[in-house]
Amino acid sequence: MSKDVKEKNENKKDKLKVSKSQNSEIDKKKNVDKYEETSEVEILPEVIASIASVELDKMMKIERVGSILESLGSKKNKGIKVEFINPKEVKIDINILVEYGVRIPDVAFEIQKAVKNSVEAMTGLRIQEVNVHVQGIKKKEDENN
Numbered sequence: 001m002s003k004d005v006k007e008k009n010e011n012k013k014d015k016l017k018v019s020k021s022q023n024s025e026i027d028k029k030k031n032v033d034k035y036e037e038t039s040e041v042e043i044l045p046e047v048i049a050s051i052a053s054v055e056l057d058k059m060m061k062i063e064r065v066g067s068i069l070e071s072l073g074s075k076k077n078k079g080i081k082v083e084f085i086n087p088k089e090v091k092i093d094i095n096i097l098v099e100y101g102v103r104i105p106d107v108a109f110e111i112q113k114a115v116k117n118s119v120e121a122m123t124g125l126r127i128q129e130v131n132v133h134v135q136g137i138k139k140k141e142d143e144n145n
Contacts, residue, residue, distance in 0.1 A: 064095065107132075
């Protein structure tokens with residue numbers, strides 16, 4: 001076999017390799033598209049409540065209150081109710097006690113903003129409402145204890 005024929009055969013092999021490689025990339029893309037169409041991510045209400053709970057734990061002037069059933073158990077998300085309006089929108093209700101002397105509207109707004117921002121950032125869901133229900137007043141913590 002002449003040198004020119006060998007070079008032509010080598011070039012054909014390279015072209016075939018590129019062609020196969022391109023086809024496999026196209027096949028991969030089709031599979032990814034098919035996977036994306038059939039796959040779904042489910043975020044449970046408990047996860048959303050946990051995110052809200054972390055934000056509430058950062059706030060010093062409040063205490064969460066839950067139902068009698070929640071107080072019987074050791075529910076970490078007590079006082080937080082999550083309801084899906086549709087698969088992409090959520091409503092959150094938070095029940096709290098506020099420390100005596102704080103301005104309630106300011107605390108409520110701070111909670112709404114923090115919870116909304118965190119949940120939307122972490123889940124990609126749209127928060128339709130964050131309702132803060134002030135259930136009562138708690139006495140200031142004794143600074144000597």
